[in-house]
Amino acid sequence: MVETSLFGTITSLKRKFWEDLQPTPGRLNSSLRIVLATIITLILMLTWRMPSIYIGMYFIFLVGRDSPTISFRTGLISLLTVAIAIAVELGVVILSDNDPMARVLSVAIVTFVAGVLVASTNFPTLGSTWGLIFCTVIGNWEKHAPADSLVKGSLWLLATLSVAVGSAVLVEYLFGDRDPAKKLEAQRKIRYQALERMFTVYAQSGTPEERSAAVLPVSRLAIAGTNGMLELYNKIAERDLDAGTLPPGTRLRLTMLSQILDVSAAFGLQNTEEDSPELRRRCAIIAEQCRELIPVSIPKIESRLQFMPENCVTLLDRVEAALHALLTMPTDAAQLGNKELVAMPVRKAPFFIPGAVGRSDTIAFGLKISLCATLCYVVYNAVDWPGISTAVITVIVTGLSSSGAIKQRLFFRLLGSIFGGLILGLGAISLLFPHMDSITSLVILIGFVAFISAWTAGGPRFNYVGLQMAFSFYLVAFEDFSAPTELAPARDRLIGILVALLVMWFVFDQIWPVRTVTVMRQGLAGVLKTIASFLRLIEPRPDQKDLLEQADALRDQVGKTVVALRSMNDSVDYEFGVDRERHVRTSEMILRTSLTAGTLFWNQFAVLYSEEDKDFLTEPDLIEMRRRLAEYIDGLAEGVVKKTVPVTVPANAFLAPAILNDPRYGEYSRNTIARFEELQAFALILSHEV
Incomplete structure (x- = not known):
C-alpha cells in the first residue's frame, strides 16, 4: 500500500511538472x-x-x-x-x-x-x-x-x-510590455470564453470526445495560473496607466477567476461521461454566467444564485460557489476603469504590514x-x-x-x-x-x-x-x-x-512545527480583522484624504493576503501524516472563506470612491450596522484561530426591516448582511475542521 501511494505521488509530480512546462x-x-x-x-x-x-x-x-x-x-x-x-x-x-x-x-x-x-x-x-x-x-x-x-x-x-x-x-x-491593460482584458476574456464553451458542451450532452476537447483549453489555462495576469496588473498599478474598462478590485477578481478555472478543470477531467437533466441545467446556468462575463462589464445576476456554503461538496458545487463569490463583487458600471479602484500603486502601500512586527x-x-x-x-x-x-x-x-x-x-x-x-x-x-x-x-x-x-x-x-x-x-x-x-x-x-x-x-x-493550515487560519483571521478595522474606519471625518490613505493600506493587505492564501493552499499537498486529507479539505475551506471575505470588503470599499454614495457614509443606521458587523467579525476572526463555534446572528440584529427594504439603502444593506451570513456559515464549518 505504501509503495503504491509513493508511486502514485511520484507519477502525480511528474505529470504536474510536465504540465507546468507547457507554453x-x-x-x-x-x-x-x-x-x-x-x-x-x-x-x-x-x-x-x-x-x-x-x-x-x-x-x-x-x-x-x-x-x-x-x-x-x-x-x-x-x-x-x-x-x-x-x-x-x-x-x-x-x-x-x-x-x-x-x-x-x-x-x-x-x-x-x-x-x-x-x-x-x-x-x-x-x-x-x-x-x-x-x-x-x-x-x-x-x-x-x-x-x-x-x-x-x-x-x-x-x-x-x-x-x-x-x-x-x-x-x-x-x-x-507597452499596453498591459489591453493584454489583461484579452487574457480574462480568453478564460471566460473557454469556461463558457466547456459548460455549454456539458449542458448540451456532448459526447466524451467533445467534452475532453472542451476541457483541454480550460485545463491549460488553469495550469497557467495567475502569474501572467498579476504581472500585467502590477504593470498597470506601477506605471499608473489607463485601466481601460477593467472592473474594481481587479486583483481579487483575478484570484477568483483562477480558482474557478482550477475547480472547473478538475470537474471536467473527472466527469467526461456523467450526464443527467440536473447536471445539464446547472451547467447551462454556469455557461450563461460565464458568457455574460466575457464582455468587459459586470452583470447583475446575483438574484439567480442560490448558495449555501455547507452544501459545497462536489466539484460542481465549488464551481458555483466560486462564481457566486465573483458575482457578488461591486456591480456599479460607472466605476469601470477607475484607476483608484482597479489597481493601487505599490508606493501607497506601507512598508510594514500593520501590526505584523510585534x-x-x-x-x-x-x-x-x-x-x-x-x-x-x-x-x-x-x-x-x-x-x-x-x-x-x-x-x-x-x-x-x-x-x-x-x-x-x-x-x-x-x-x-x-x-x-x-x-x-x-x-x-x-x-x-x-x-x-x-x-x-x-x-x-x-x-x-x-x-x-x-x-x-x-x-x-x-x-x-x-x-x-x-x-x-x-x-x-x-x-x-x-x-x-x-x-x-x-x-x-x-x-x-x-x-x-x-x-x-x-x-x-x-x-518548532507550524502547519500550513495554521498559518492559513492566521491569514484568514488577519483578513477578517482588516475588514473589521475598515468598517470602523469609514465614518464621517473632516480629512477625507487621510481616510482614503488608511483605506488603501487595508485594501492592499486584503488583496495580498488572499493571493498568499491561494498560494499556501497549493503547499498543503506537501504536508504529510494521518491528517493530511483533513488539512487539504480545511485549506480549501479557508480559501473559499477568504474569497467571500474579499467580496464583503469590496462591497464596502467601493462606496468610498463613489461621489453619488457619500450619504452611505453618514447615514446613522448604516454606521451602526457597520459598527456591529465589526464587532461580530472580530469574533469570527478569533474563532477561526481558536476553532471555536461562532455565535450566529440574524439579519435583524444589525438593521431594522425598514432600512433593508429602503429603495436607497436596501440593496447595499442586503448584500452586506448576505455576505456576513455566508462568512458565519463558513466559520461554523471551520470550527469543526483541523
Whole structure:
C-alpha cells in the first residue's frame, strides 16, 4: 500500500511538472529577455574580470519584470540593500577587530532581522537579499586572507550586482510590455470564453470526445495560473496607466477567476461521461454566467444564485460557489476603469504590514531562521569545510513561515540543485568545458541554461525549481574566470544544501512545527480583522484624504493576503501524516472563506470612491450596522484561530426591516448582511475542521 501511494505521488509530480512546462501567454517573451540580460552581463563581467559572477548572474532572475519602472525600482532598492549589508559586514569586522565570536553573533542577529523583515513587510525580498549578501560576505572573513583583498572583494560584489541589475533594467526598458491593460482584458476574456464553451458542451450532452476537447483549453489555462495576469496588473498599478474598462478590485477578481478555472478543470477531467437533466441545467446556468462575463462589464445576476456554503461538496458545487463569490463583487458600471479602484500603486502601500512586527509568529519565524542559519554557519566552520557554506545560503533562500511551504521549497531547492548543479553543472564541467576555447561557445552554453531556467521559473507551480537550477549551475560553473577543472566543488556545494535541508527539517518540522493550515487560519483571521478595522474606519471625518490613505493600506493587505492564501493552499499537498486529507479539505475551506471575505470588503470599499454614495457614509443606521458587523467579525476572526463555534446572528440584529427594504439603502444593506451570513456559515464549518 505504501509503495503504491509513493508511486502514485511520484507519477502525480511528474505529470504536474510536465504540465507546468507547457507554453503560457508571455512566457517566451519573458524568458528571452532574461537570456539577453544574462548574455550582456556575462560578457561585461568577463571583460572587466569581476568576482562573484554567480551571484550577479542569479540576481538577473530576481529583478522584477512587471514593468520597466518596477525593474528600475527593485534593482535600485536591491543595490541599496546590498550596500547596507556590506556596510554592516565591514562595521562588524572593524568594531570587533575581526573577532570570530562577533561574526557568529552577527550572523544570528542579521538573519533574525532578515526573517522579521520577510514576515512583517510588504517587501519581503529586501530581508532575504540583505541576509543572503551579509552571510556571503561575512563568511569570506573565515578564509584568513589579507584584509585588503577581502574588503576589495566585498566592494567588487556591489559592482558585480550593479552590472547585473543595470543589464536587466536596460533590457526591460527596451523590450517590456507597452499596453498591459489591453493584454489583461484579452487574457480574462480568453478564460471566460473557454469556461463558457466547456459548460455549454456539458449542458448540451456532448459526447466524451467533445467534452475532453472542451476541457483541454480550460485545463491549460488553469495550469497557467495567475502569474501572467498579476504581472500585467502590477504593470498597470506601477506605471499608473489607463485601466481601460477593467472592473474594481481587479486583483481579487483575478484570484477568483483562477480558482474557478482550477475547480472547473478538475470537474471536467473527472466527469467526461456523467450526464443527467440536473447536471445539464446547472451547467447551462454556469455557461450563461460565464458568457455574460466575457464582455468587459459586470452583470447583475446575483438574484439567480442560490448558495449555501455547507452544501459545497462536489466539484460542481465549488464551481458555483466560486462564481457566486465573483458575482457578488461591486456591480456599479460607472466605476469601470477607475484607476483608484482597479489597481493601487505599490508606493501607497506601507512598508510594514500593520501590526505584523510585534506578532509572536513573526518573532518566532525570525528566531527559527536565525537558529538554522547560525547552526549551519557554526557547523561548516567547526569542521573546517568551507565548500559546504551553501548551507547558510540555502537557509536564507528557502525560509518560509509554515512546514508545508518549507517542505515544498526545500524539495524544489533539492530538485533544482540536482538539475542545475549535478546534471547541467557537472555535465558541463566534465563534457563541455574541456572542449570550449572561445567566448562564443560559453555564451551559447550559458544562454541555453538561462533559457531553460527562465522557462521553468515562468511556471505557476514549479517556478522556484527554475531559480534554483540557475543558481546551482552558476555556483558550480563560475568559481573564477577560468573553466572549472575539478568535481569536488560541486560535490561540496550539494552536501551543503543537504546539511541545510536536514537542519531546517529538524527546526521547522520537529522542534518548532507550524502547519500550513495554521498559518492559513492566521491569514484568514488577519483578513477578517482588516475588514473589521475598515468598517470602523469609514465614518464621517473632516480629512477625507487621510481616510482614503488608511483605506488603501487595508485594501492592499486584503488583496495580498488572499493571493498568499491561494498560494499556501497549493503547499498543503506537501504536508504529510494521518491528517493530511483533513488539512487539504480545511485549506480549501479557508480559501473559499477568504474569497467571500474579499467580496464583503469590496462591497464596502467601493462606496468610498463613489461621489453619488457619500450619504452611505453618514447615514446613522448604516454606521451602526457597520459598527456591529465589526464587532461580530472580530469574533469570527478569533474563532477561526481558536476553532471555536461562532455565535450566529440574524439579519435583524444589525438593521431594522425598514432600512433593508429602503429603495436607497436596501440593496447595499442586503448584500452586506448576505455576505456576513455566508462568512458565519463558513466559520461554523471551520470550527469543526483541523
